[in-house]
Amino acid sequence: MRSVLLNLWVYVFLLMILVSSCYDQDDVGEFYTTFTEELMGGYLTDRPDKYSEFSRMLDTTRVLSLLNAYGKYTCFAPTNEAIYDYYRIKGKNSLSDFDLDTIKKIVYDHIIEDYVIMQEEFSEGRLGSLTMSDRYLTIGFDAGEKGLVVVVNQEVPVLELDNEVHNGVIHTIGKVINPTEYSLVETIAKDPKFKLFNSALIETKLYEQMTLNEDLSYDKNAIKGGYELYNTWRLGTYIDLPEKRKFGYTALIESDSVFAENGIFNIDDLKAYAKKVYDEIYPEDAHIEDVTDPRNSFNRFVAYHLINKQISASKFIKDIDNTLHSIKTYDMFDYIEPMCPGSLIEVRTHRSTNRTTLFNYLSETGKCIQLSDDNFDNDAINGVFHEIDGILTYNKSLISELSGKRLRYDAASFFPEITNNNMRGRGTQTGLRYILPYGYVDRLWTSEGTTLYYYLPDDRLADYQGDEIFLMGMYDFEMITPVVPKGAYEIRMGYQPNGGRGVAQLYWDGLPCGIPLDLRILATDAKVGFEAPGEDPSDPNGFENDKMMHNRGYMKGPASFRSNGDWYADSESSARNSITCLRRVLGIYTFDETTVHKFTVRAVREGQFQLDYLEFVPIEILEREGIE
Secondary structure (H helix, E strand, O other): OHHHHHHHHHHHHHHHHHHHHHHOOOEOOOOOEOOOOOOHHHHHHOOHHHHHHHHHHHHHOOHHHHHOOOOOEEEEEEOHHHHHHHHHHOOOOOHHHOOHHHHHHHHHOOEEEOOOOOHHHOOOEEOOOOOOOOOOOEEEEEEEOOEEEEEEOOOEEEEEEEEEEOOEEEEEEOOOOOOOOOOHHHHHHHOHHHHHHHHHHHHOOHHHHOOOOEOOOOOHHHHHHHOOOOEEOOOOEEEEOOOOOEOOEEEEEEOHHHHHHOOOOOHHHHHHHHHHHHHHHOHHHOOOOOOOOOOOHHHHHHHOOEEOOOOOHHHOOHHHHOOOOEOOOOOOEEEEOEOOOOOOEEEEEEHHHOEEEEEOOOOOOOOOEOEOOOOOOEEEOOEEEEEEOOOOOOOHHHHHHHHOOOEEEEHHHHOHHHHHOOOOOOOOOOOEEEEOOOOOOOOEEEOOOOEEEEEOOOOOOOOOOOOEEEEEOOOEEEEEOOOEOOEEEEEEEEEOOOOOEOEEEEEEOOEEOOOOEEOOOOOOOOOOOOOOOOOOOOOOOOHHHHHHHHHOOEEEOOOOEOOOOOOOOOOOOOHHHOOOOEEEEEEEEEEOOOEOOEEEEEEEEOOEEEEOEEEEEEHHHHHHOOOO
16 A cells, blocks of 8 residues: 555656646647746736727727637737827727727737748738738838838838737837728729829729629638538648638739830820730731720730739749749749730749749740839739739740740649638648638539648648649549640649549540549559669669650659658658659640630549649650759
């Protein structure tokens, strides 16, 4: 009995030491966090001389309790003086003169949930994370007496930076953030630098295609019972539904001064310029004079500047490229469909000159379009516009450029909904996955037995841009691809095989692409025949092995990206060396016109299906394509 009691006392003593040691640390794991710093709510309420009015707002809206709980937050906290000034501007005397919805919006405009954004992460332009009111904040820098001053939304000075609290960070600001409530079309119309483009937008009536903001029929809570949503902390997997289904638009706009530099001073000059460019490409439509007709040259010119995705400056390619997946010795490319039918905008990096976000770069001349250095990320309630430094057109030289190179489309670029709802381009988000419910994506149809996921970039995945489209069940789905220029192409699908995948029959424009694809087969399987480059001394670059694999309908992954996680043994190497990265050759296809296509996948054997990207390679460059 004495032995049992002695053991019990020893156990209790060790337990007390363990508990004590836990409280000596700031963070001992996901669930056993102790507080040695103030929580955000307490920090604000304990400093009434500076934040009493904002604390009252937080308390009135019950957000204060949120800031006194677990989580991560970035708060731009206005001083009392800033809020009193706001009252005066609005013709109010005190907080009691505002209704609850207005106060809630003010509070939500100042808080970013789930992200801690320190000063060192600030760069000029929009922050990558939305406020609780679903708005972007834009960061700028002004010259002050003591150096650069951080400014939010072009007018709100940041007085103090990086006040760290246990559940986030507080940046003190000298003015209330009051984002515009104007639509993108209204925002463009209010800017005197762009009178000519605004007149063109009105005359073509293309502004009518840029009015939507949110699909109010989408209700996450009403449909989430039909899907399996879960958080698996052990595996770091978090499954959720999108909070909303929002629409968004982007405009790339020349200023009146840029037009003038090119001899364009009025609408008639602009129409003549557009006719010269587009009648050369579409001579069959040269007779169409109705400027509201999508085939009219003037309409095409304006529509080519408009995109049905809300794309911040950094999200064109900088944030997509800024994951650990891309190997920075190779250029990154992305392709965007503007509202001009049958056209593409290419955006790329240019490593050799250390430039990024180059639009429609012509390799022969080096000419391209870029964003203005000091006028981008102009915010609107349903979009954003950027000033550009030259005249943007879908011209004969660009078509020749695109038709003579490999086009690799990341699967997430197919669907505007993924961009407009702040899923794509958010950087690495380990394990965060969204179910895209039935009807959420316009250009994709799925059967009732199909569950469709979008995986955000994850260091553990060996994906081209870090993200992927993923399906489960006895899937049957069909997607509309982006525009492909006319010509003859070899088409390929990039994917990662593993034992949990299924078997799928692939179809292009309704016709089967050979025999079903078994996605469970790794590259080392005899049916594929992969050998790592350098493994055979007689084939040090792996080129002969490439030919053998290609004859069997497979290709190694590209050398331009890699995995960086612990799920892959070869994580430090490129996808070209990985047995878990493959390309399936769908076949050779000839397209008589520049248009979209249908890609259909039907399960033959139940399991997972994963789509990383599609490639379109002109047959005339197959022999000199390169490994990137």
